Amino acid sequence: MIPYVREIEFEYGRCDQVSPLIRRVIADNPGPFTYTGTGTYIVGRGTVAVIDPGPDLDGHLQALLAALDGETVSHILVTHHHSDHSPLARPLARATGATIYGRRAPHLAEAASDLTLEAGDDDGFRPDVEIADGAVFEGPGWTLRAVTTPGHTSNHVCFALAEENALFSGDHIMGWSTTVITPPDGDMGAYFASLDKVKALDFDTLWPTHGSPVREVAPFIQAYADHRRAREAQILAALAAGPTTIKAMVPTLYAAVDPRLHPAAAMSVLAHVLLLVKEGRVTCEGVAGLDSEYRLA
Structure with a gap:
């Protein structure tokens, strides 16, 4: 915390x-x-x-x-x-x-x-x-x-x-x-x-x-x-359950956060995912975005 x-x-x-x-x-x-x-x-x-x-x-x-x-x-x-x-x-x-x-x-x-x-x-x-x-x-x-x-x-x-x-x-x-x-x-x-x-x-x-x-x-x-690394682990866990999009992940990952902040949270998730793609840990079909489908590499 x-x-x-x-x-x-x-x-x-x-x-x-x-x-x-x-x-x-x-x-x-x-x-x-x-x-x-x-x-x-x-x-x-x-x-x-x-x-x-x-x-x-x-x-x-x-x-x-x-x-x-x-x-x-x-x-x-x-x-x-x-x-x-x-x-x-x-x-x-x-x-x-x-x-x-x-x-x-x-x-x-x-x-x-x-x-x-x-x-x-x-x-x-x-x-x-x-x-x-x-x-x-x-x-x-x-x-x-x-x-x-x-x-x-x-x-x-x-x-x-x-x-x-x-x-x-x-x-x-x-x-x-x-x-x-x-x-x-x-x-x-x-x-x-x-x-x-x-x-x-x-x-x-x-x-x-x-x-x-x-x-x-x-x-x-x-x-x-540590908080950022924990969020990264949550994203990887969500992807372990199957391919999904950032927009689908955010309401669950940020359930305790003011919904007004969910658009900003989606951006931070995108930033995490872009790093994971760069590191070769996650793949994406097409251009990475909020609606793109991501899966574990």
């Missing part, structure tokens, strides 16, 4: 000091994929970095500008291009003169309508500066380093805060829920590798964009990975 951390005390628009170097403002965009809403982080004092500005909501922009009054924003850092993370980056940059850093939205064939998540994509996201793994961003009393973590999306990147041995984990690892892996951009093999990468870095705290921090990092990441 994943030891979820779901308790959180906040008010929309309020700026809370959550650690010596970190403040957080939560946007009013709660939902089944965003939990209580997008948590935008402000790192430092005087000259600061802003991580994941969030959705393009004027109320959230005004709350951030109030929290930043009298300060200089040197960096706007974006973990990935989903519409609950990146759209406010450009309006915030215009208001503050800051530079936007991140990895651009991938150009992919349009996904089928039944594969669309509520969060959606910010397909127009273009950072001012394209960053690579290990890129360093500094201000007075704070140092952030980019940790690329493909899996949830191909352009996902986390940010490590050296002074607190903490990681802003975006949607890569969340305390309140598992992360959706959405093909064709999301990749389960890359996700497993990124989990191992973060675990090896031995952080004291994870600060997800949604929900509360994770303090027991190593066992939490292990539980995250």
